Amino acid sequence: MLGFGGQTALNCGVKLDEMEALKKYGIRVLGTQVEGIKATEDRQLFKDSMIECNVPVLKSKTVYNFEQAKEVATDLGYPVIIRVAYTLGGKGGGVAHNEIELHEIVTRGLNASLVGQVLIEEYVGHWKQIEYEVMADYDGNNIIICNMENVLSMRVHTGDNIVVAPSQTLDNHEYQMLRSAALRAARHVGIVGECNIQFAMDMDSDKYVAIEMNPRLSRSSALASKATGYPIAYMAAKIGMGYKLPELVNRITKTTTACFEPSLDYIVCKHPRWDFSKFELANRNLGPTMKSVGEVMAVGRCFEESLQKAIRMLEIGNDGLVANRKQEEVYDVEEIENKLQKPDDKILYHVAAALKQGISVERIYKLSAIDPWFIEKIENIVKKESELKDGELDVKLLGTAKEIGFSDKQIGRIVGKDDMEIRKRRKDLGIVPVVKRIDTLAAEWPAQTNYLYMTYGGKSNDFEVNSTNEKVAVLGAGPYRIGSSVEFDWGTVNMVWGLKENGVKEVSVINCNPETVSTDYDICDRLYFEELTLERVLDIAEFEKLSGVVTAVGGQTANNLTPKLAKNGIKIVGTSFEDIDRAENRSNFSKVLDDLHIRQPPWQAFSKLVDAKKFALKVGYPVLVRPSYVLSGAAMKVVWSEEQLKKYLEEATNVSPDYPVVITKFMLNSLEAEVDGVSDGKNVVIGAVIEHIEGAGIHSGDSMMCIPPWSLSNKIIETILEYTNKIATAFKIKGPFNLQFLINANQVYVIELNIRASRSMPFVSKFVRMNLISLAARAVLGKTLPAVPKDRWQKIHSYGVKVPQFSFMQLEGADIILGVEMQSTGEAACFGESFYDALAKGLMSSGYALPREGSVLITAGGSENKEKLLQTALLLKSLGYKILATEHTAEFLSDKRIGDVEVVYKISEPERKPNIADLLYERKIDFIINVPSTSTLEKYVGMLYDEYQIRRKAVELGVPVLITTELADSFAKTLEWLRNNETTKKPLDPYEKFD
């Protein structure tokens, strides 16, 4: 089955077919055949097949070099769009308005494409972007699961677009015309299972073209599944096995057929989550290359409600489209008109701002290419805000505000009241949301499943919760973002199962991420596809009459709600709110550590800048600055100078006003380790001690890590375990926890405690074959943990390595230098017989090419780094790699008697040859070791532009860049290991059961 593992699996399958590996081993492809996959993946073949089945396409031509591209572009007329064959998420494509841009994009695209071809095409950015999800079986039965409309037209990649389902601006004729075209296209290319097809549709007529087809489960199909309640992947798998659509049963009604088209009686809004703020130089503009890292889906009974819910779900600090804590920036008409033409992540706020400035809907539409219907709906929100400012908060005003998605916080902010006051007022007036089911067929048949959402667009609940059973809700983690990804989804799902195993009768999940398993309606008793806000969780708690809430597995999102829920009388299942608070509050936490005689880097809490400055001067820069309750270094930063401190503190206090700022000495040249574990308050189960491969200072989410520790002494490990025991019992932890350590000059320092599931827990659980969250489920319920030997993890004689995955390619302009701000968007974990076995697999899995021969470019800043790289350079030399280096590095290497180093010149000196830029483009550099001086310093004091350019170009061309001395060393040793060894291939053992 090739259609279930995204583009990666699809590419892999095509390769296997081309190598004739499938034929050799007699392996059949189930579902869409490779021919069909090729007919959709290769641009020219796609175009040809669409024309064959009478589906119009854009005029375009495939080219293999820039000269051809130029000719085609001149022929079609600028602007043109460049699309890359066989690649991920529009990677490497772009819109060119002139020849210079064309050159840039085509060169990059040809390099990114597995087959060295790109497509030059007419650009229809202002057309509507409509998608259809098709299911088909071997017998030719085919249906549409869902259609979707992109609010931001064709200008923006659907992954970065705000998407509604079903389409809102198509009439019956258009809807059915595109539907028929989708079915025709799917049948023609031989889709069996699922596919997504994307159309562009003229705003001004019923002209349309097919843009592309994905012959696989995609982010869009996950969204379509959640938006309709139709389990697309499940059905596609059955179809692959040979079932016919009419033989399958609708999993929601359990009586009607799966061979039907879902009918929605709500509107779904998908909103992407971007994390641009983590990348200082990244270009925030949205276009044909996807830049978002996650998404949320909101369900409502009108567009305004869905949209405002979606914005809250993003957890970017906004409570809706208007009336947010952070004042909207003020622009003049010219500025705002410019911003409407060039959409970025704030485009809808700009639409609202334009409306407030009195710019007409028509003008906004013309500039933004957003359909007037959506703009009018946004205007409803803007108008309601001003009504709330002036009006009496009576039933009518409050009720209509709630109907179009205003939160209590927004309303409170507008009228100058606390959100809890608004909550009380509206409840007194009888304004409460109702619970509705998502049932695939608009209530036409009885639904057996409890897939739920809440809305103010209705008068009565679909059902009532009447049982007297114990009821627990598990809070999920919200959207994927940098620092919170599928790990917390794993945690949520395993917690649900664990609670059920331990006798909780009714377990609900609250979450809003359509990409997750925790939002599958069949993993729990009741799924609330809802906001993770205090207001909504309280609404659900009241409706459900919950016994308690688990906040320990939903990452920082759920954790942040803990104090607020506790203050509102909701029982926190697991570690008590008071104990969590003692750990989260930096001052209290550090005090406990002092009492336990556990070392920690010098720290202090501040609410005044003057005191902070004094402290920083005393301990010496750099210092780590963080407000309480942070996620993934979101508001945490290494500060190198007083000026930076001042600037940052002003921002940080703005981020989180309720909590003081803590400043800690940042210890350079340290090792970093962590422990994942579970405690019941008395007994502590150690998952494992994990050591980071890079030195401290790189965010734990961005560093490679290894179990067992590869360099720590037994004595240090003993200390770590001892500290862990002391801390877990001191904080009376009942559930999962993660503890982080620094090791400096053979001393162990505790730097952070998280009383919740951590990012590394699935990795640890799989490595030690012990499901930590299953154990945590017992602990949160107050049950005693089984006795597990504390050295269990040490007795496993294999290695586990976790390697982060970055997406710098998609973020135009972003630099790949890592720091305490987490930047990775995913990870790969690999196991092996030896450290290098595991690491080799980990590197390959996360996309590093491991060249067996070739050239390496070494460029290092500062003599210390150069010294550290000496051994690595020697090793590479002895392995036969040709070494290229910039002037100073080359000089240093020659001094150290490493001969035959070729001097190359900086990108900023293009006249000097051989130049790095040329060599990169000519593929004469296979990998790069580029370590900036004193690791992170340059990034913060001021970027060395040239080094940045090297890294950026390399990323764009897919050449591995190693940016720390530790990584370079491991990489070189892995290459050495691969000379004489092959990576192992073994199945993963199941979890061990503990009673």
Next chain:
Amino acid sequence: MVRVTEIPTKKAKHVGKFGKLVLEDGTVFEGMGFGYSTKVFGEAVFNTGMVGYTEALTDPSYSGQILTLTYPLVGNYGVPDPASKDSDGLKTHFESERIQARGLVVHELSQTASHWNLAMTLDEWLYEEKVPGISGIDTRALTTKLRTKGVMMASLVVSENEIDEQEIMRELAVAKKYNDEEFMDVVSVKEPQLYGTEGESVVVVDTGVKNAILRNVRRLGYKVVRVPWNYSIEKILSYNPKGVVLSNGPGDPIKCKKTMDTARQLIDKNIPTLGICLGAQILGLAGGASTYKLKYGHRGQNKSCIDLENKQVYVTSQNHGYCIDPESLKKTDFKLWFSNTDDNTVEGIRHKEKKIIAVQFHPEASPGPFDCMFVFEELKKLIGEENAKR
């Protein structure tokens, strides 16, 4: 910057009125009235289609009914020009000359409509056609009620003033029931109408025919003669038709006695005939089967039917409250052709010997998917066989 053309956008006008929907069982739904201020009585039904309100409202099969749309956002793309006609003089965008449903019930009437093909807003159209509409209704709650209790009589009142629901309830109690109403004289043409001048003729017996049926028969290349529902077989044969279509329409098929007589003759004379919806029920009754009323009907665009001859499944558009009893079919010369995959109701029948076919769903779609257009080709095939025989 790329040129972006203007899109017509219009604001709702006839809105903000008092509105109440009162059901036979005493349930009262209060909302915002729109369209025309009036009081109507009819059978409350729901349709689960997500697009196509202009087509649905003008479908004569909705005569006598108050239509609830389960999709909550309605009126987004407004209403195209009612004056627009095709070369046959049929309204381009509508299924008949006027709105046929007695009233419209929605969750949210879009206060703005925008679409390149827009001429007016939904409320404006309803106002001009003197039809009331109500929005702000929990249509999911209403649908659930109709699903569990079955369709029932209702009154929809739109007014400039406060509405007295007690009085409405009293009137509703004595209002003529949908099942007892005579629709044929209202929905059928009074005199035959001709569409096209070239080619062989197909007669369409109008029991409330949708324009899309006429268009599809025309598309097959035939001249269409549309005749009144009670036209005798002699008069029909006087046009020398190569085939006959018995159309869709409202109400209980048992009330179309005269059409049933015609159908019986068509079977006897083995004239290639296609029945659609009500037409299918009439053919079934003529062939000796019986019909019954469904609890809450089939109204939507997502209904899957299996073609029992080749096991292919099609997504169909449906709008019917009555259907053929599958048990009763066994004693007739008809065999089951299509069956509903959800509840196994009869969706199509084919005569065992004669050139008579019928479908319960709407192959002409409008609104709905085009997947079953081939049913019209089936009629053409039957006519072709007949011609070849001669």
